[in-house]
Amino acid sequence: MYSPLTGKQLRSTTLASARGNLWEGAVRSSKTVSSILVWLKYVRTGPAGPLLMVGKTERTLKRNIIDPIIEMVGTRRCVYKSGVGELILFGRTIYVAGANDERAAEKIKGLTLAGAYLDEVTTFPESFFAMLGTRLSVFGAQWFGTTNPEGPNHWLKKKYLDRARLHLQRDGQLAESSDPSAIDLHRFSFSLDDNPYLPPSYVESLKLEYTGLFYKRYILGEWCLAEGVVYDMFDETRHVVDLLPDISHWMCVGLDYGTINPFSALLVGVGSDSRLYVASEYRHDSRTARRQLTDAEYSEGVRGWLASYEHRGSKGVSPQWVFVDPSAASFMTQLWSDGMPGVAKADNAVKDGIRSVSMALGKNLLSIHRSCAGLLTELPAYAWDEKAAAKGEDAPLKVDDHSVDALRYALHSSAHQWRHLIRSNLEVAA
Known part of the structure; x- marks a missing residue:
């Protein structure tokens, strides 16, 4: 069930x-x-002609947008043709596409569109977004999109949002641009607190x-730089x-x-206190050891x-998972052949x-x-790349990042197993 729109949502x-209309800001706002409600109305009443819906991938578009639409209007009014790249909505055929790399622009070349819906716009290549503008050539065509904030130098913000003709700001104020170079774009900015229907506990x-x-970015809805140390919350004493x-x-x-670069593996366990522990590290640096190891030796x-790992009198551990750098296909094959579970x-x-x-x-x-x-050597020095930030990209420097990458692989790949511990630990602390 969806509650009626109110406040900034309704406004x-x-x-x-406008020709372009973008909702940006916090998650769940x-x-x-x-x-979606604006798009549903547009599908019914907008100008005749082909329509398009785009996400980072077709799968994310289905999850984020198409599934909620089906829940809203029912399976009789909305039929998703998986594998065909089409959606039938209110009897109108809509093309469906993903835009996750520079080749995406080829998917819409030659189209003449009457409207488009865009999910996660900041994840699109700029070339795709620019191409889309040329395809919306039916008289009265509009596009509608959503996105979470990224860095202030992202192409979407610098070239489009900052030039919007009208801006419904996070504080609820409405700003209209008098700049003659403003584009026909309406921008709606949200923070998490703009959604009155979310339970306070959630x-x-x-x-x-x-x-x-x-x-x-995701709570306050700010477009802010990724700068300085990545893990600035790391404190050796804590x-x-x-x-x-x-x-x-x-x-x-x-x-x-790593072969020329260091090879690093981290063992992670859940303690009896319901906290995570990086218990041990295996690391080989061929630069200091002056010897590269083979897959079999690693x-x-x-x-x-x-x-051989010992802990409280017990020797040897068998972790549930061994999450390996996905580019190391030959090494995974070696581990499998050696019987590593x-x-x-x-x-x-x-x-x-x-x-x-x-x-x-x-x-x-x-x-x-x-x-x-x-x-412990890499964590305090792991930093965002300032040159990437200047180009609107979020990327850490690829320097001394081998053990921090191993930590990222371990925690992100197993996040579904430990995120609930955040709540239980806070409740204990309270």
């Missing part, structure tokens, strides 16, 4: 009259519902999930321990593969490390992975044993 739907939980950069508690579950190993080393490709989403590690550190859910020298 945005009445103002969505009602951007999607507001934009809002509190969301606010607890994010910290630092991600809190500013996060480094000399003794480990009993470990109730050896959850995983995160493994970053496999032997990792398996020997786990078999639980080997899987790590989730290598960089920014989402950094968010998972930030969450664990920021909520004091993660501790690192002092023996993990490589990780």
Whole structure:
């Protein structure tokens, strides 16, 4: 069930009259519902001609937008043709596409469109968005989109949002541009608190999930730079321990593969106190050792490390998962052939992975044993790339990042197993 729109949500739907209309800001702030309702009306009453719906991928578009539409209007009025790239909505055929790389622009070349709906616009290549503008050539054509904020130098903000003719701001004020170079775009900015229907306990939980950069963007709805140290919440006095508690579950190993660069593996367990612990590190740096190891030698080393690890009188551990750098296909094959259980490709989403590690550190859910020298050396110095930020991209510097990558693989790939611990630990602390 969807509640009636109110306040800024409702106001945005009445103002969505420009050629381009974009809802941007915090997660769960009602951007999607507001934009979908406008799109449903447009499909019924907009000008005749082909329509298009786009997401980062067709799968994310289905999850974020098409499934909610089906829930709203029912399966008789909305039919998704999986694998065909079409959606039948109110009897009108809509093309469906993903736009996750530079080749995406080829998908819409030659189209003449009467309207478009765009989900997660900041994830699109700029070339695709520019091409889309040329395709919306039917008289009266409009596009409607949603996005979360990124850096202030992102192409969407600098070239489009900052030039919007009308802006419904986060404070609720309406600003109209008098700049003659303003474009026919209406921008609607939301923070998490703009959704009055979210239960207070849920809002509190969301606010607890994010910290630092991600809190500013996904809770406050700010377009802010990724700058300085990535894990600025890391504090040796809080996060480094000399003794480990009993470990109730050896959850995983995160493994970053290297030949010329260092090879790093981290063992992560859940303590009896319901907190996460990086208990041990296996690391080989061929630059200092002056010897590169083969896949077979690395496999032997990792398996020997786990078999010989001692904790509270017990020797040898068998983690549930071994999450491996997804580019290291030959090494995964070696581990499988050597009988290593639980080997899987790590989730290598960089920014989402950094968010998972930030969450664990920021909520004091993660501790690192002092023996993990490589990780403890890299964490305080791991920084955002200023040159990438200047181009509107969020990327860490690719320098001394082998153990921090292993940590990201471990925590992000297993996030579904430990995120609930944030709430239980806060309740204990209270």
